[in-house]
Amino acid sequence: MRRLLSAYLLPLILHACTGADWCYQTQASCESHCKGPDRWSEVNAECGKTRQSPINIVTKKTKLDERLTPLKFTGYQELFDSSVKNNGHSVQVSIPIKATVSGGNLEETYKAVQFHLHWGVSGGPGSEHTIDGEQYPMELHIVHMKQRYSSLEDALKDPSGVAVLGFFYEESSISNRKYDIFTHALRSVQNTNENTTLRKISLNQLILPEVNMTNYYRYDGSLTTPDCTEVVVWTVFENPIPLKSEQLLAFSALKFNDGKAMVGTFRPVQPRNGRVVYRSSGAVVVASAVLLLASIFTAFGLSHLN
Template identity: 40%
Template sequence: MTVVLSNAGNIWTYRGSLGPDHWHIDYPHCGGTHQSPIDLQTRDAVVDPTHLSPIVFYGYDRVSNLNYTLENNGHTVQIGLNEKTMMISGGGLSDTYIAEQFHFHWGAVDERGSEHSLNGRYFPMEMHIVHYNKKYGNISSSVDKADGLAVLGFFFEVGRFNFHFQEIINNFGDIQYNDEKVQIHSIPMIDLMPARLANYYRYVGSLTTPPCYESVTWTIFNETIEIAEEQLVQFRTTIFENDKSDGGVSMDLSDDYRPVQCMFRRRLYASHPSLKYNAATQNVMVVGDGNSAASNEPHRISLFFMCSAWLWFLQLFFSL
């Protein structure tokens, strides 16, 4: 999750020697045991509809006269919410959280792009709406607190043309390169979200970008957002990670997602019994290239052994 501090400190990327496998060298929190994203294994979810009541949204249906700040920060497309009037509470959250910004993670093809996965299935894009705890005053003071941030996550699926998101995409020509930004007309956030928001998953985790502070209460909604293939192509072909002054070939920003992390001893919670279904049923779910979600099985096995080895190392280290 790209928030403040994402451009601070050492340089990091999503590929090569500065990619996710190496983040922990310069950012120790990235090697923690409560990291994000994760694979949402629904068969392991604890159903808790009493605690996980519907989230209460304040100001999400209003539009002010202030503009949003649309920015390419070299890691994602981010929209800064300049007026801090949108808030959430309830839904098992301990406090009131104020919306700071929202941003996207997307893949070069439809079969990948989301940071979280659902029973091994990935989506072409994921949106995060980042909120900070009101009691800390601002996001800079909240980002490293255990209860500092609450992030709402939404999966995208290829489908109908989304006119609301097109209002954002229409401005991509002004933010093609790193560190470019433009003011755009504000949009009611409720228009960008699914209609049904009562069903969601919950777990405690971290920022998905350096410094990877373990300060996030994650809410991942079950209902997806539809977007047309040609709109996804705009993300993939017009947004670059390099500076305009670099010259030469522009570097595509696609595949700006961190691989799923070990769950360790954390719990995944669900707000409704319908969200806890047998993961085996997902093997018949068709993804973009016609393959079933069963094709992700080797990845899940690899993740299992990696997490087991990491847990063994931690136990050995702390026993010394």
């Protein structure tokens, strides 16, 4: 009788642990009825393909590409008012102005659509991309689509229709005052579908002057949430943006659509599958400078010994 009962209950238990919606690993459980990152391919088959993001960028395996010149930005300095929303998976801000990026071997001009972030637990590791295995506390994604498209849906049909700029964050002992208006707005969007107005903010305000915009990596990948569409030209910048621990913690106060604390909002790194990651000439200048200094100190040490 016990065997028969187990045989009957097992399929019901397995069925109860499945669900059509996707979620992050911090949400995934039998009670949540959602599928964590290791099961996203069940939500959309695209998530199981071979050009997925994010990835671990191994710097010594990157390839110099002289065509990765400084990017050209327009409208990034313009102040705008916009809506910031808790969409149940992250916090997202739409970009209502014409802000574009071009150059740097991008095949066309791309216009900014929205930006959102990915973070860890209480300021811990939470970036999506990693550098030589190092995971930063948080990562900003500024999403662009080719300027000639009128909707993101159209851009997602183009193999290179979307360009995302990725920026890391690091913990700092000093508060980044330019982020005060943003972190203050988070208090009004702690629950799913809540939104508030973010006033007088610019894209440059988020990233400058901390980020050296000439030092970056480039590779072809995908969206990092389902549908995981493989249409993204990724540009990941080397230099992180500093935020104080209290500013990083503000993001962990948000809640998922299931009411749980919105933490660990990152997809684990995916196999590179033979893709080449290119580095800009700016990154090479920094690397060369480090090697030059090392050579000078080595030479000085040898001469001192003699």
